[in-house]
Amino acid sequence: MISSVKLRFILTAISCIFLFLQPVSAGCQVLTDVKVIHASTGVEQPDSGLKGIIQELKSIFKYTSYRLLNEQRFNLNFNQEGLVNLPGNRTLLILPSDTDGKRIRYQIHIKKNNNPIFQTQILLKNNSSITIGGPELDGGILLINITGVLQ
Amino acid sequence: MKNKCTLYASEDISRFIDGELSFDQCQSFEHHLSNCRDCSRIVDQYKSVSFAFSRHTGRQSMGSATAINLDPKLEKMVLKSEQKSSGNNSGLFGKNIYLKLASIMAVLMIGLFPFDEDLLKDPSGPSAIVNSVDAEYASVMIIETQTEKHTIIWFSEET
Numbered sequence A: 001m002i003s004s005v006k007l008r009f010i011l012t013a014i015s016c017i018f019l020f021l022q023p024v025s026a027g028c029q030v031l032t033d034v035k036v037i038h039a040s041t042g043v044e045q046p047d048s049g050l051k052g053i054i055q056e057l058k059s060i061f062k063y064t065s066y067r068l069l070n071e072q073r074f075n076l077n078f079n080q081e082g083l084v085n086l087p088g089n090r091t092l093l094i095l096p097s098d099t100d101g102k103r104i105r106y107q108i109h110i111k112k113n114n115n116p117i118f119q120t121q122i123l124l125k126n127n128s129s130i131t132i133g134g135p136e137l138d139g140g141i142l143l144i145n146i147t148g149v150l151q
Numbered sequence B: 001m002k003n004k005c006t007l008y009a010s011e012d013i014s015r016f017i018d019g020e021l022s023f024d025q026c027q028s029f030e031h032h033l034s035n036c037r038d039c040s041r042i043v044d045q046y047k048s049v050s051f052a053f054s055r056h057t058g059r060q061s062m063g064s065a066t067a068i069n070l071d072p073k074l075e076k077m078v079l080k081s082e083q084k085s086s087g088n089n090s091g092l093f094g095k096n097i098y099l100k101l102a103s104i105m106a107v108l109m110i111g112l113f114p115f116d117e118d119l120l121k122d123p124s125g126p127s128a129i130v131n132s133v134d135a136e137y138a139s140v141m142i143i144e145t146q147t148e149k150h151t152i153i154w155f156s157e158e159t
Helices: A004-021 A054-058 B010-017 B023-033 B037-057 B072-087 B097-115 B117-121
Strands: A029-040 A065-077 A082-086 A090-100 A103-112 A115-125 A128-137 A140-150 B128-134 B137-144 B151-157
Touching: A004 B097, A029 A082, A029 A090, A029 A128, A054 A065, A065 A082, A065 A090, A082 A140, A090 A140, A103 A128, A103 A140, A115 A128, A115 B151, A128 B128, B010 B023, B010 B037, B023 B037, B128 B137, B128 B151
Parallel strands: A128 B151
Antiparallel strands: A029 A065, A029 A140, A082 A090, A090 A103, A103 A115, A115 B128, A128 A140, B137 B151
């Protein structure tokens, strides 16, 4: 005969286990955060909006100044497109298509004067980010940091 | 490794390399070494092994290793903490049954959590896996940072 205290304890433990094992892909919306950054060799300016990624960028790039030009957040459904205007007549199109395990599949397109200059398909780890960079801008470069979170 | 020389065994040579021979023994062996080819060959072999070890581990050679002496205050603190821990012999977290149950539950949850499919697949993989890259550009590079494994795609626009 199991006492009521023991029973309550067992039920709590079971519900806790189920809570942890719940699949992440159960959500159908993807919170997508796009940060447009200008990296240059100018005077170092601490930007609070780039706190988490600045050290990672500094470990790779020679640039000293990282300035947040624009930040846009989208709550996108799968196969719903998000559009971000970038400096220099460029646009970024981002579309989460589906999930693979705990990764979000994204289609990313960058256009310049409406002509495609870059496109990629990535599997982004949930709650992680990727940085795409390269286009030159005002003596520096343009970096686009994309974070995806399954809702 | 056996020594053909009958005067000194390989163990004696090993002690010489480690600096464990007395001053007299050391002097006598050094004198012998100038005349004995077998002993000097073994000394060279032992020295090369010691050098190779220190090169791979970034440590100093075995011969110069010294014993670590604890600060007397620190030693007292360690002794006190040992005495305290030995005095508490009433099992895990004492007699509190709820603490025991909570710890069992925590262990269960921690044990079950890593069995999640994706964590087993790549617990420390890159932040993003690049499946394809395609466009009108000259070159592309995919970089991963060392600490956070943050993925960076670098492309150069065609001018």
